[in-house]
Amino acid sequence: MSRRLLEVRDLHVSFGRSRTVGVDEVSLSLAAGERLGVIGESGSGKSVTALAVMGLLPENARPRGSVRWKGIELLGMPERRLARLRGTQLSMVFQEPLTALDPTMKAGRQVAEVLRLHRMSRGDTQERVVSMLGRVGLSEPERIADSYPHQLSGGQRQRVLMAMALVNRPELVICDEPTTALDVTVQKRVLDTLDHQLAESGAACLFISHDLAVVSRMAHRLVVMRHGRVVEAGSTQQVLTDPQHPYTRGLIATADLAAVVPGERLPVLEDFA
Numbered sequence: 001m002s003r004r005l006l007e008v009r010d011l012h013v014s015f016g017r018s019r020t021v022g023v024d025e026v027s028l029s030l031a032a033g034e035r036l037g038v039i040g041e042s043g044s045g046k047s048v049t050a051l052a053v054m055g056l057l058p059e060n061a062r063p064r065g066s067v068r069w070k071g072i073e074l075l076g077m078p079e080r081r082l083a084r085l086r087g088t089q090l091s092m093v094f095q096e097p098l099t100a101l102d103p104t105m106k107a108g109r110q111v112a113e114v115l116r117l118h119r120m121s122r123g124d125t126q127e128r129v130v131s132m133l134g135r136v137g138l139s140e141p142e143r144i145a146d147s148y149p150h151q152l153s154g155g156q157r158q159r160v161l162m163a164m165a166l167v168n169r170p171e172l173v174i175c176d177e178p179t180t181a182l183d184v185t186v187q188k189r190v191l192d193t194l195d196h197q198l199a200e201s202g203a204a205c206l207f208i209s210h211d212l213a214v215v216s217r218m219a220h221r222l223v224v225m226r227h228g229r230v231v232e233a234g235s236t237q238q239v240l241t242d243p244q245h246p247y248t249r250g251l252i253a254t255a256d257l258a259a260v261v262p263g264e265r266l267p268v269l270e271d272f273a
């Protein structure tokens with residue numbers, strides 16, 4: 001059996017005194033280099049699951065269960081050790097490119113800050129920052145590095161966030177609705193770049209979206225979440241062509257799969273009937 005990179009077992013997260021349930025008994029796992037898509041409507045527990053893996057849950061959250069990274073338990077790990085894992089082995093592309101970037105700091109410097117976690121020497125840093133900005137598809141990477149977030153378009157900001165997430169060559173990149181804020185054509189180009197960069201780096205990816213077409217395009221396997229629970233899991237092909245849960249069937253019926261899924265991976269339409 002291949003060693004699992006990430007193993008989430010019976011994760012339960014509740015919030016505050018009222019113990020509002022965010023996720024309930026969620027289990028999922030990822031092997032090295034694998035891409036797992038998490039799909040579900042707003043409020044289904046996708047972000048809470050991601051934040052639990054990253055050790056970034058808010059103060060009022062109470063997690064239970066187990067989140068193992070290469071066999072080591074992350075729940076309850078001291079913040080100092082977690083912080084070292086984040087940005088080196090584990091990284092995350094957040095949903096809101098505007099709020100995830102520091103408005104007072106130039107883009108290049110923000111990527112450089114992530115690199116500093118790896119204690120690169122200064123000379124190397126500038127070179128790697130610019131090269132990384134180029135690799136995520138930004139033309140004129142020197143100019144972008146020297147710009148503040150408000151001087152960039154939404155698509156450019158999302159690419160800067162992607163550069164920050166990838167620059168330390170992490171083994172797992174969590175992408176939480178990375179293109180939801182972008183219009184459809186920009187979204188497609190950003191996803192192409194992400195696809196390419198993940199393939200090149202060999203990083204595993206937990207790809208989260210409420211959009212089935214987007215998740216299907218990016219992931220080898222899918223987990224369908226609803227009301228904080230996993231209602232269906234399987235290979236992308238299997239889930240799209242032979243969904244077991246009525247909720248999944250509903251998602252498939254309303255998804256615009258042709259818009260994002262590349263032709264060769266588009267399941268035949270009869271399969272959805």
Ligand SMILES: Nc1ncnc2c1ncn2[C@@H]1O[C@H](COP(=O)(O)OP(=O)(O)O)[C@@H](O)[C@H]1O
Pocket residue numbers: 015016020021022023040041042043044045046047048049058060
């Ligand atoms: N900070 C919080 N305080 C209280 N409840 C929260 C908080 N964050 C999330 N929740 C609860 O967890 C549920 C799942 O949230 P979330 O994972 O953000 O959904 P999504 O699938 O849209 O990412 C929400 O419906 C809400 O009830």
Ligand SMILES: [Mg+2]
Pocket residue numbers: 046047048176
């Ligand atoms: Mg979310």
